[in-house]
Amino acid sequence: MDTMRDRFISTASRLLDEDPRLAVVLADISTDGFAPAQRTHPDRVINVGIREQLLVGVGGGLALTGVRPIVHTFASFLVERPFEQVKLDFQHQGTGAVLVSAGGSYDWPSGGFTHMAPGDVALMDTLDDWTIHVPGHPDEAEALLRRAATGDDRVYLRLSLQQNEEPLPVTGEGFLTLREGRSGVVVAVGPMLGAVTEAVADLDVTVLYATTVRPFDGAALRRATETATADIVLVEPYLAGTSTAAASDALRDIPHRILARGVGRKELRHYGEMSEHLAAQRLDPASLREDIGAFLGASAGGR
Known part of the structure; x- marks a missing residue:
């Protein structure tokens, strides 16, 4: 590829x-x-x-x-x-x-x-x-x-060297709803989709796929909370929390919680490989599964 x-x-x-x-x-x-x-x-x-x-x-x-x-x-x-x-x-x-x-x-x-x-x-x-x-x-x-x-x-x-195995039909507008669940909403941005899909395979969550992050598709996020709890996980391949304010504004009249996952502010003063940086930032599937599962708690259930 x-x-x-x-x-x-x-x-x-x-x-x-x-x-x-x-x-x-x-x-x-x-x-x-x-x-x-x-x-x-x-x-x-x-x-x-x-x-x-x-x-x-x-x-x-x-x-x-x-x-x-x-x-x-x-x-x-x-x-x-x-x-x-x-x-x-x-x-x-x-x-x-x-x-x-x-x-x-x-x-x-x-x-x-x-x-x-x-x-x-x-x-x-x-x-x-x-x-x-x-x-x-x-x-x-x-x-x-x-x-x-x-x-x-x-x-x-x-653009990034990180990439998912398969493409999706993106149009440049809005988020794609890839699956629906009841225990929370996970927004996977761009090349983080593969890791997110693996991480939440056994969790009862809605997964939204975002390749256009500005404008932020608040309408899609709101729709997702109609069938799932308003516990939101943002998984972004850049600075953690970049879209937290946009997501919170979209849900300003809905009680909600947000877990932001991305690259931390602290500089990692090591070289290594990209895969090692992903693991150090807890953006690998195993770490995401642990963090998302802990955030959603027992309500995440199974599929």
């Missing part, structure tokens, strides 16, 4: 052939993959080098001329390092773009903390009117990228 990043490169390259309005802006990351497209479209595949603030600034300038820029690098260099440019060159100017990150929260542990961005979605959530997609499979990443490329709005597409 190809990775989400591989699929992004091949899909974006085809989109350049299909839509003359599009341009891809890079900062050395993924340039080898885009080399054929750059030879075909030298004026619409732009590599600014290791200059991330310029990366976003060039994308913002292109947007002001009517171009639809697809701006790409690792999440830590796309969101965190040039955040002022994201805020001013897109948000303040009122222009649109598709920001596509790679690297997730800790896809490349040996790269160290400079290449980790568990806080990227929380940081983007401080800006108004951004759509944030977190696909869980390369097919979903392709579908969401194609949707984003046709618009004029501001989109952040978060």
Whole structure:
């Protein structure tokens, strides 16, 4: 299976052939993959080098001329390092773009903390009117990228090496209800679905699948509480609690409890493998089963 990043490169390259309005802006990351497209479209595949603030600034300038820029690098260099440019060159100017990150929260542990961005979605959530997609499979990443490329709005597409075994038919709007139960609601975001599915296999819970996390589908969450208790578990592949406020606001008139699972705030000063980071953050199936079971208590029952 190809990775989400591989699929992004091949899909974006085809989109350049299909839509003359599009341009891809890079900062050395993924340039080898885009080399054929750059030879075909030298004026619409732009590599600014290791200059991330310029990366976003060039994308913002292109947007002001009517171009639809697809701006790409690792999440830590796309969101965190040039955040002022994201805020001013897109948000303040009122222009649109598709920001596509790679690297997730800790896809490349040996790269160290400079290449980790568990806080990227929380940081983007401080800006108004951004759509944030977190696909869980390369097919979903392709579908969401194609949707984003046709618009004029501001989109952040978060890619990761973590991925589920099978894709689901995502549309870019709302959550999918994968199963219904009575003892609680578990919201699995993007690549966390596989671990969540394994973790709750014997629990009587509703499972919602979220690949578009902003806007947050509060309506789907409310509907889920009509048949299940309002005990909510959020499992996100980035900073724990990123969507707690959105979920709580959706249920503001309904008594509820929320357990937030994701990447902790404390830095893990070890390299290791991605699987070891998942286990250390208690995002592996066994840890999730223990934490969700303890939160829901005896009411979780069995299936």
